[in-house]
Amino acid sequence: MTFQRQTPIALISIHGDPDIAIGQEEAGGQNVYVRQVGKALADLGWPVDMFTRRSHPDQPLIVHHSPNCRxxxxxAGPEEFVPRDQGFPYLVEFVEKFQQFQAETGIQYELIHTNYWLSGWVGLELKKRQLLRQVHTYHSLGIIKYQAVSDIPKIAQTRLNVDKLCLETAERVVATSPQEQQFLRELVSPIGKIDIIPCGTNIDQLGRISKAEAREKLGLNPQEKIVFYIGRFDPRKGIETLVRAIADSKFRHSPELKLIIGGGSRPGCSDGLERDRIEKIVYELGLNPITQFTGRILDEDLPLYYRAADVCVIPSHYEPFGLVAIESMASYTPVIAANVGGLKFTVIPEVTGLLCPPKDDLAFTEAIDRILSDPDWAKQLGEAGRKQVETQFSWQGVALKLSDLYTQLLSQPAKN
Structure with a gap:
């Protein structure tokens, strides 16, 4: 055990930079997952290197998070933002630069943990060139994504092939919920080894202050009924459903109702274009007086927004896990989420929050009104959510399970 924990581990997240702020273009749960898993594994004694693609010339090539984690x-490719569906042409160069890094540093990674299909492809290619073990986490399944969109990208078939090959050939696939495991088995392949290890959250940084204190720090009215969304601006995140649900709320004309939409964007990029579209809908529905677009929320401020909210809404069309749900619950804030994917695993209906059919404006309206109408029940939901997170969803617990898995795999011969 001690010897194997001295073995360097490579977490590969090509488009999900662990060191950028959440809410920026295509930055979300995957970035948080890789960063927090890496730090927690390092706390257990593993040397952890988290590899990503440089997307701006001003970004440092190496960032040290702790003595064991960087x-x-x-x-690989242009030093600029590249949308994930356009990243495939640069993967061969990424593989070559990864191997070059190993040669220059003398580090030979015996185990890599790849995240998302682009990184999965890199892992599959590395296994052709060197002996190592691959653990893979999907974060999103192509087969589900393409069922939900009309504009299917040219890269779709390549992604579907990689998703299947990762499941069938990686030493282990980590599903973050039983629902994801079921989708993998039914939609991707019956072959392959799957472990269920959920995502986590930093329970020590969330829910530490009262709602009143959080609102005071953010300059929010203590009497307001605050509905909160945090995440990327992406049509699949269902923000339009939330906005239209608010427009039909019985509190619609109450001066106390406030909708806060958190998350950053870059002008002219897909993220920024979706934000423009949502802002236009907000204006057309006359919701602009009660709606606040915060832009990027700093890591140190995000716990304040979670705690200040009366309810956090996650209207996604699909989520493999849904980190926002457990972050909200850790903050004593009830959750209303779409009844999809891992959200069916993290949110317990009528206990920690409510689930609604995706894209169902009316169902979300009714759920929001139920919680805003009954502060005592909302408090009970929040307290139950906090308890659930404490017992099931800490990053320390996730890292311990991954550590056991890595140790098991490292005790077995590597194959390519």
Whole structure:
């Protein structure tokens, strides 16, 4: 055990930079997962290197998070933001730069944990070139994504092939919920080894102050009924459903109702274009007086927004897990989420929050009104959510399970 924990581990997250702020273009749960898993594994004694693609010339090539944990940015393709569906052409160069890094540093990674299909492809290619073990986490399944969109990208078939090959050939796939495991088995392949290890959250940083204190720090009215969304601006996140649900709320004309939409964007990029579209809908529905677009929320401020809210809404069309749900619950704030994917695993209906059919404006309206109408019940939901997170969803617990898995795999011969 001690010897194997001295073995360097590579977490590969090509488009999900562990060291950038959440809410920026295509930055969300995957970035948080890789960063927090890396730090927690390092606390257990593993040397952890988190590899990503450099997307701006001003970004440092190496960022040290702790003595055992660092982010390493490889130059593969242009040093600019590249949408994930356009990243495939740069993967061969990423593999070459990864191997070059190993040669220059003398580090030979015996186990890599790949995240998302782009990184999965890199892992599959590395296994052709060197002996190592691959653990893979999907974060999103292509087969589900393409069922929900009309504009299917040219790269779709490549992604579906990689998703299947990762499940069938990686030493282990980590599903973050029983629902994801079921989808993998039914929609991707009956072959392959799957472990269920959920995502986590930093329970020590969330829910530490009262709702009143959080609102005071943010300059929010203590009497307001605050509905909160945090995440990327992406049509699949269902923000339009939330906005239209608020427009039909019985509190619609109450001066106390406030909708806060958190998350950053870049002008002209897909993220920024979706924000423009949502802002236009807000204006057309006359909700602009009660709606606040915060832009990027700093890590140190996000716990304040979670705690200040009366309810956090996650209207996604699909979520493999849904980190926002457990972050909200850790903050004593009830959750209303779409009844999809891992959200069916993290949110317990009528206990920690409510689940609604995706894209169902009316169902979300009714759920929001139920919680806002009954503060005592909302408090009970919040307290139950906090308890659930404490017992099931800490990053320390996630890291311990991954550590056991890594140890098991490292005790077995590597194959390619």
């Amino acid at each position: 982010t390493i940015r490889l130059i």
